[in-house]
Amino acid sequence: MKSQVAGLRGALRRSSVQDAGLAALLLAGTWAGAGASVTPVLSDSFAAAAGLREPLVQWVLIGICVAAVAVRRRWPVPAFAAASLAAVGQMALAAGPVPADLAVPITLYTIAAQRPPKVSLVLLGAALALATVWSAFVAYDGRTDGWLHGGPFGRGGQERPPGAAAGEVPPPTEGPTFGPTDWGGMPVLGPLLAGAWAIGWGLRSRRAYLAELRARAQDLERERDQQAALAVAAERARIHRELHDVVAHGLAVIVMQAQGGAAAFANRPTDTLAALDTIVATGRASLADMRQVLSAPEQPEQPDAPARPVPGLAQLPRLIDQVRQAGTPVQLRIDGSPCPLPAGADVSSYRIVQEALTNTMKHAGPGARAHVTVAYGSDELRLDISDNGAAAVPAADGTGNGLRGMRERAALLGGEVSAGPGPDGGYAVRARIPLDPGLDPGATA
Incomplete structure (x- = not known):
């Protein structure tokens, strides 16, 4: 039915x-x-x-x-x-x-x-x-x-004469x-036709208007989906960069400490215990950084979880100490007056230095020394990380994940990164980060 x-x-x-x-x-x-x-x-x-x-x-x-x-x-x-x-x-x-x-x-x-x-x-x-x-x-x-x-x-109508037959034609009359x-004619049909056309034209105009609204709504929906896809891709790239920096640096330090501890185990057990302590501390720090990167923004922190500072140039001395403990001597130089940086520039600068030192530990070879220069300018920040080791790069074409991540971080802030063999040997990474006063301090790289 x-x-x-x-x-x-x-x-x-x-x-x-x-x-x-x-x-x-x-x-x-x-x-x-x-x-x-x-x-x-x-x-x-x-x-x-x-x-x-x-x-x-x-x-x-x-x-x-x-x-x-x-x-x-x-x-x-x-x-x-x-x-x-x-x-x-x-x-x-x-x-x-x-x-x-x-x-x-x-x-x-x-x-x-x-x-x-x-x-x-x-x-x-x-x-x-x-x-x-x-x-x-x-x-x-x-x-x-x-x-x-x-x-x-x-x-x-005109009347027939009395007695005339039905089909008889009446005689012509005067008048x-x-x-x-x-x-x-115009008095009757004119307004009627004009009104009918106006109603039809109004209906056609309304249909065209509704069709335009539907097309615009579809365009907005398509644009919204594209923006959502771009946002997802940007967030995925950000997480990839952060994980690469955290994991690569942590594992490099752990490997260097493990190798040094194994070599000193027979003659210097105390150095081996110090290396193990560094491995534990580095592993915990890397795990905490990974949880911070992977945690959703809407998920509240655990009440008993210690608050970890956002990585920035303020934590640069601690990073350099970790690299020194791993067996790579590092010299830090600060030019200019340090000033508060936007969050995006601060995090990106720290990660660039971290990735460059990680590459030094992995590729520069034994006995290499690193030099880090942070120059504060009025409108930009310059980073120079170089070493005197073998001029090896993370990838044969210079486009490894680490270098690509550094370039992406700088590009998001309007800066640039150059990497290659240094003039006196070794390998050098130079970065320029604009310090735009109008930049949102809460922007993330």
Whole structure:
């Protein structure tokens, strides 16, 4: 039962079914008023001269109007032309208006709603011009308006003489004879056509406006999805950089300490115990950094978890001590007056130095020494990390994960990083970080 009701509703929503229903309604209304309206008021002499049965002709014209309504959405322009000619034919028969004559404004409304304005305006202008010409013709043809005389405002058609047969032509009489009607002229049909076109044009404009709103909503939704995807990719890249820096540095320190502890185990057990303590401390620090990187921002910290400072240049001495304990001598130099840095620049600078020292421990070879220079300028921060070891790079093309991460960090802040063999041997990493006063201090790299 539900499927049948749904099928019926679907059928009723079809445009062809709706148009057929409207055409049937117009036909029923015309048939109901046939006794009063569908009767010509032409004189018997005109009927005899035409040789036609006026009611039959009028019903044919009414059928054309009804058919035009039934096919108005499939062929709107031909339907409008056929309905207009049929209406003109009814006026020529001196017949009064009937509901089926509404096919003219209905088809014009359909054209205005479906076709571009230049098409509908041309047809509206042609219809108004035809109505104007017809009004002038009826006004100056020397006859009395048949509809006004025989319709609701007059006394009826021309009477036959008493005793005259039904088909007998009455003798000519003095005075005006009844002619075509003017109910389709400018005073009546003009405002009706203009109103129908305005309604159709308004519907078309509203449809175009709604379509534009839907397209804009789809564009905004697509843009939102793209922004979300970019945000996810940026966050993934940030986590990748942070994990690489934390894990690479921690593991490098652990490996160096483990190697030194193993070498000193036989002769210097105390150094081995110190190396193990450094390994434990470094491992715990790296794990804490990983938890900090991977923890969601909305997840609250554990009440008993110690607060860890955000990595920055303030923790640079501790980093250098770790590298020294791992067996790589490091010299730190500060040029200029240290000043508070935006969070993004502070974290990125620390990570660049950390990654550069990690590469020194991994690739510079035994006996290498590192030199770190931090230069504070008025509008930028310069970092110079160099060593005197073997000029080996993390990747053969100089585009390893560490170097790529350093370049990405600097690029996000509008800076740049250069890396390569130093002029006196070894390897050097130089970074420039702009210190824009308008930069958001809470920005993250």
